[in-house]
Each structure stands twice: as structure tokens, then as C-alpha cells.
Amino acid sequence: MCPGGGHRGHVPGTGRGHRGHEGTPGTRPVPGAWGPWGPWGPxxxxxxxxxxxxxxxxxxxxxxxSRDPPGAPCPGNGTESEPCPGLxxxxxxxxxxxxxxxxxxxxxxxxxxxxQRRACDAPSxxxxxxxxxxxxxxxxxxxxxxxxxxxxxxxxxxxxxRCARPWGDISCRGAVGQxxxxxxxxxxxxxxxxCPTAQGGGIELxxxxxxxxxxxxxxxxxxxxxxxxxxxxxxxxxxSRSRECRPELPPYPPTxxxxxSPGRSRVWFWGAARPLCAPLEGQRLLLxxxxxxxxxxxxxxxxxD
Numbered sequence: 001m002c003p004g005g006g007h008r009g010h011v012p013g014t015g016r017g018h019r020g021h022e023g024t025p026g027t028r029p030v031p032g033a034w035g036p037w038g039p040w041g042p043x044x045x046x047x048x049x050x051x052x053x054x055x056x057x058x059x060x061x062x063x064x065x066s067r068d069p070p071g072a073p074c075p076g077n078g079t080e081s082e083p084c085p086g087l088x089x090x091x092x093x094x095x096x097x098x099x100x101x102x103x104x105x106x107x108x109x110x111x112x113x114x115x116q117r118r119a120c121d122a123p124s125x126x127x128x129x130x131x132x133x134x135x136x137x138x139x140x141x142x143x144x145x146x147x148x149x150x151x152x153x154x155x156x157x158x159x160x161x162r163c164a165r166p167w168g169d170i171s172c173r174g175a176v177g178q179x180x181x182x183x184x185x186x187x188x189x190x191x192x193x194x195c196p197t198a199q200g201g202g203i204e205l206x207x208x209x210x211x212x213x214x215x216x217x218x219x220x221x222x223x224x225x226x227x228x229x230x231x232x233x234x235x236x237x238x239x240s241r242s243r244e245c246r247p248e249l250p251p252y253p254p255t256x257x258x259x260x261s262p263g264r265s266r267v268w269f270w271g272a273a274r275p276l277c278a279p280l281e282g283q284r285l286l287l288x289x290x291x292x293x294x295x296x297x298x299x300x301x302x303x304x305d
Contacts, residue, residue, distance in 0.1 A: 031072040032065035034058050043084035050090040055081040094125035094132045105142035112142045150187040154195050154202070157183045163208035163270040172214035174252050176267060179208045207265055209252050211273040216247040218275025220287070229293035237293040245277035245285045
């Protein structure tokens with residue numbers, strides 16, 4: 001029997017012939033059957049994992065299911081798809097994971113610092129994908145706790161005392177004297193910790209020779225470097241350099257035995273001597289030379305920076 005076309009045939013089991021056509025009583029339904037698969041379509045992507053793969057189609061036309069009486073449709077799907085073969089994997093950009101728990105607060109007073117970290121693993125970059133942007137750690141503040149006590153530190157040293165000995169003046173005599181200076185422990189509370197002893201104590205002594213007001217032979221120093229222009233702007237600033245008469249210190253022994261311990265201690269000269277130099281251009285203590293400054297900028301008007 002030809003689907004869709006009338007012809008004279010024989011119906012099995014009846015022993016009689018009839019004219020078969022759509023809708024004619026006694027016509028059997030014709031189920032549909034799939035035709036061959038068509039060719040695979042082009043791949044719409046350039047890398048594996050970025051979208052749908054390729055697909056192909058087939059039609060229910062070998063034969064089509066009859067309409068009257070209705071034939072069974074073709075089983076299954078008319079399209080199928082598969083991953084495109086031969087494509088490289090798509091790049092996977094990295095993304096940050098969650099921040100870790102903060103590190104413990106290490107301080108017992110005041111404010112402290114904590115740190116958190118994160119990893120570029122949600123996902124990790126793969127196949128040439130971009131890494132995560134931004135810092136992998138961050139800092140925060142922990143506390144506040146109870147106020148911290150004031151630091152216990154040594155204050156500045158006082159000036160050295162006069163170089164002397166208990167029995168009288170030793171200036172200009174070559175006798176070894178002693179100087180003293182002190183400092184205070186700043187921030188110590190009653191019953192609190194002392195200042196660190198690794199930095200010494202609050203009293204320091206040294207051996208010395210006194211040349212205070214001693215008349216000593218002197219020598220002229222070399223010229224000092226040229227100073228800055230004074231004033232720094234305007235029509236006629238100048239700069240200067242100088243030489244000074246400096247005393248020759250006496251050839252006293254540079255060291256003495258250390259009291260209470262082995263070894264020797266350095267002896268320091270102390271005081272302002274009165275040097276005697278041969279006159280230099282009419283000067284005996286200080287020779288100064290001045291010059292005009294070139295290319296000085298004009299001074300800004302009053303009231304301007």
C-alpha cells in the first residue's frame with residue numbers, strides 16, 4: 001500500500017479486496033520512521049566548555065506517519081548535539097575565595113593588629129586565564145584593650161660638669177680630673193620596672209684635662225667652605241668663609257689606668273683655651289672673607305610666600 005495514494009489491495013484476514021485511501025474504513029495507520037541523519041553543523045565556539053557544541057538533524061519522513069488514521073510518530077529526538085572535537089579548553093579566570101579568620105590579637109594592652117588572607121582558588125586560574133586582582137592579605141585593628149603603661153626610657157644626658165678635682169683648680173696643670181653627667185629615668189612609676197640597664201645607668205664619669213682659659217700656642221685653620229648667601233634674595237646678598245686660630249692641645253698622656261678594673265681609659269680635654277696665633281691680615285683669632293653672590297633671585301613682595 002502506498003501511503004497517501006489510493007489503490008486496490010487486499011486486507012489480510014478478510015478474504016476480500018477494497019479501495020484503500022486516507023479515511024477509508026479498514027485502512028491501517030502507518031507509523032513514522034526516521035530518515036538518515038544530516039551532516040554535523042559548524043561549531044559556534046572556539047574553545048571547549050564555552051557554550052553548546054555542534055548539532056545535526058533528521059526528519060521523520062521515511063515514511064511520515066499517516067494522518068487519518070493517525071500513525072505513531074517517530075520515537076526519539078530529531079536533533080542531537082555533541083562537544084566540538086579538537087577544540088582547546090577555554091581559559092578559566094581566577095576568583096578570590098573567602099577571607100580567612102583573623103590572626104589572634106597579640107597585644108595585652110592598647111590597640112593591636114590582625115591579618116586576614118585569601119586564596120585565588122574559587123576557581124584557580126587555568127588554561128591561560130587571568131589571575132585574581134587585588135591584595136591577598138589585609139590588616140585590621142584589634143582592641144581596644146586596657147591602656148598601656150607609659151614606656152620607661154632614659155632621658156637625655158645633662159651637660160658635662162666642670163673638669164675638677166676635690167682639692168682645687170687643675171686648669172693648665174696637666175693633672176687628671178673628673179667630669180660627671182646624669183640622666184633621668186623617664187616614665188617609671190613607683191614600684192614599676194626600671195630603665196633598661198643594657199643602656200647604662202643614670203650617671204656617667206670620665207677622666208679629663210682642664211684647659212679652661214689656658215693660654216696655648218695656636219695655628220690658623222684652613223678656610224671653611226663658603227656659606228649660603230645672606231639674605232637669600234634681593235639686590236646685594238653676600239656669602240662668607242673664615243679661618244680661625246685654634247689652640248694646640250698639650251701633649252698630656254691620652255689614657256690613664258681605669259679605676260677599679262683592668263685596662264686604661266681615655267682622657268678628654270675640656271674647656272675653652274685662649275690660643276695665640278701670629279697675626280694674619282691684622283687678625284689674631286678670626287679671619288673672615290666676604291663676596292657678593294651672583295644671580296640672586298628677587299625677593300617676593302611682602303605678604304607673599
